[in-house]
Amino acid sequence: MIKVAIFGFGTVGSGVAEVLDVNRAEIMKRTGMDIEVKYILDLRDFPGHKFESKVVHDVDIILNDPEVAICCETMGGKTFAYDYTKRALAAGKSVCSSNKELVEAYGPELIELAKAHECSYLFEASEGGGIPIIRNINQCLTADKIESIMGILNGTTNYMLTKMDREGADYAEVLKEAQDMGYAEQNPAADVEGHDAGRKIAILASLACGKTVPYQSLYVEGITCITSMDFKYAAKLGMSIKLIGQCRIEGEQVFAMVSPCLIKNTHPLYMVNDVFNGVLVHGNMLGDALFYGAGAGKLPTASAVCADVIALAGSLGEHIPCKWAQEQAILAPHEAQKHTFFVRMKQTGRDEAVSLFGATEYIELEGQSEECAFVTAEMTEQDFAQRYAKLSGAISRIRMA
């Protein structure tokens, strides 16, 4: 029997306990392994709870128990989670984590530490809950050179944008609704300003190139400026608007960023709606492959943690390798990234649009006689920004995927 400890009995941690409990027989049947939760580390007590007897308050009880082979870090944060993870790995206990902040900040260091102690550090659940994207990159698409990744990586903003698209609702309105339903935090910045998606694409880009793509160096733009009017234009173009994290590897250079993008209704990511996430990976031999699943939620996220637990249980005493070096990747400057841009402007700016962008076709909305829009040719961010700054009638711009 393989004994597991859970660090943190919040939403994900309690989900992990539930999945391992409910599916214990099924896991045994499918993998031949009997896995049991021995300890749950939390500051709180849980009187009357089914797992009350497993709760401990002192991490040393877990770290000093040689029976515990695997720890699930579902605490979040970077202080205690970092400390406990390092101590568990140093004690030769494998760790799996749902904590994207920790993974993004210390992933390669923790992988190194695991390797030195002949155990492993896995973090499937740090990306979208229900998509086994990390295992797919590391273990399934191994014969390919991964050339690009493009994904809808944040469930909260995707829920909001889907609602804006379907109902013509405004940003403030859907944000409030998302908060009321518990999909968005009271302080929604991490989601709506794109930081969560930024951390996720940083992790994926790092795995794709094998070096570290630091989240802090990425250009990240959120959805706070997207309006219901933007969606009207999108509909007219047969498109929707999604928050897209993308990276592209060209030789030694990595291009990576997060921004809202207009996306055509024939694009595989177009149908990724509500709280679902989707990641499109392009391999040099495989071509496009898409992975789609629940972007968040207690049980899908817990299922991902538990799949890690099972992988760890099947590899006790050895290190599951993960190519992610601490060395920084060479990040292409944001200014050099190329896109086509959708630009809204006042009708009075048409002459300028012609001279600056060579715009010839304009999109107009019924009942909106004062403004129009056009789509640029592909150009660098720098080139675009310089011309756009001179467009006096400019209202807003969105990149096109």
Add this chain to the structure above:
Amino acid sequence: MIKVAIFGFGTVGSGVAEVLDVNRAEIMKRTGMDIEVKYILDLRDFPGHKFESKVVHDVDIILNDPEVAICCETMGGKTFAYDYTKRALAAGKSVCSSNKELVEAYGPELIELAKAHECSYLFEASEGGGIPIIRNINQCLTADKIESIMGILNGTTNYMLTKMDREGADYAEVLKEAQDMGYAEQNPAADVEGHDAGRKIAILASLACGKTVPYQSLYVEGITCITSMDFKYAAKLGMSIKLIGQCRIEGEQVFAMVSPCLIKNTHPLYMVNDVFNGVLVHGNMLGDALFYGAGAGKLPTASAVCADVIALAGSLGEHIPCKWAQEQAILAPHEAQKHTFFVRMKQTGRDEAVSLFGATEYIELEGQSEECAFVTAEMTEQDFAQRYAKLSGAISRIRMA
């Protein structure tokens, strides 16, 4: 260095040689393993070909060479492929296969044989070329009880149906075009009559339940009766028509079948178009996860074979387990499967439709005054068949997904 032999230098086999050659440095970088093709087994010579010197005509050269650790069976067929695979496994060489016929017919026996000789039998490429669905079921979704699988599993028919949908073209027309473009065989039966999709869902259902779901016992209906008129109705319903393989596991019973289905434009499989395949897996904790990729093609299929080669190379001397017993699964009778049905009939049959199906709402197409259609409530296949047989004005019926 790890030495590989390829059985059969056709489309897939030559793709495997190419992927291992072109991506050799990348594979080394990502996995730390140097993998080289030592032999290519084929009856033909390939004078002047880059790999000419590797070609051998006698399988014993490969089987007797202790340096060869892995064989890729990309021959197809069940006679020589079966014999060579068994002999390779018995010699302790791991085998990976793109041969769905062989896998469907002898999968569990070959897995058993591999286990007995401390090597492995993998077959990722026997399903849709570019989707790592088998590895996902066996290694990524391990914490879940898989409750159902639903997939577009055949690229040829999906290409044809997509064309019929987009262009209003007729079946015979798109079949000819698919044949001219090399997507469909001159004898297209295996694709258009659903047998290829049937073998694939049989393999997926077997992996999901751990026992053998024999393809011969499945109800399989192809796309030969689908017309451009059906697509007009589908469009009116906001739907398309796809060839769907599906299985559902309820307790000890497995429901599995292949048939064309109407599918709503909000369904994740709706956007799986052209030669792409998509598989939707439902886990009891994870919920829905979708895997999407190229359904066929030399390089995507070869990429899947090579991912198997890499997995085998990383596990030399041990058996990679796969839960697929020779014991037959309990297959629910086709008659007990439940669906809603879309029924086309002559306008004159309305009274019968009311009394047989309680039909109240009818779908009519402009310019088609003689016929109409309706959608039934959910009912068993048997129940539907009995009533439908009595509907004298009946034209055709399609299941709804």
